[in-house]
Amino acid sequence: MKRLDKDFFNRDTLQVAKDLLGKILVIKLDNEKVHSRIVEVEAYAGLNDKASHTYNGKRTKRNEIMYDEAGKIYVYFIYGMYNMFNIVTNKYNKGEAVLIRAVQTLNCENIIANNRYGKDYIDLNNYQKLNITNGPGKLCKALNIDRKFNGKDLFSSQIYIADDNFKDFEIIESKRIGINYAEEAKDYLYRFYIKNNPMVSKVEK
């Protein structure tokens, strides 16, 4: 399986976001390689995007990693409880990133079930099985992603993204979620997900 390199991320952010759908996020947990297919993403397009942490060139200790090289990992903490997993995209100093909103794990279901609910996968009810990684805060808990990943990159054996040539899906474009404060930017179609995938966090009516 081919690993994605820096050239993949060092492109237009909307294009990278769409191209990330169907790719596989690999994280080493408990010495196992956990494989998760990316099924939902959002693009945050830098200085002119009011929903982005880097809107208008804002630079803080929290968001400074967004100005770094493509392929870096930006993890931040929100609502007092949740981590958000982002990948820095486009050229150095652009301040752009893609938020991973949902994944579908393909193996190691007991590891992720224990991270999320403290029990084995077989002991989960149907609601828990369906909600195990279908949201940005949930997948971070399931994959044990927290701020210790902030500033690392996706080119180590600890965490990387691979391509298994899975292309058999349709991409749906929609508005981003939870950014109603962002004025005109809240209507941008910067959210992309795989049609009919059960792990997508929210489907249009």
Add this chain to the structure above:
DNA sequence: GAGATGATCAACT
């Protein structure tokens, strides 16, 4: 199934 609410913290006013 849908709507309201609380959890709880870092950044910013």
Add this chain to the structure above:
DNA sequence: GTTGATCATCTCG
């Protein structure tokens, strides 16, 4: 003191 790129839980019905 307020708010947010969220989620689990509660209350209805």
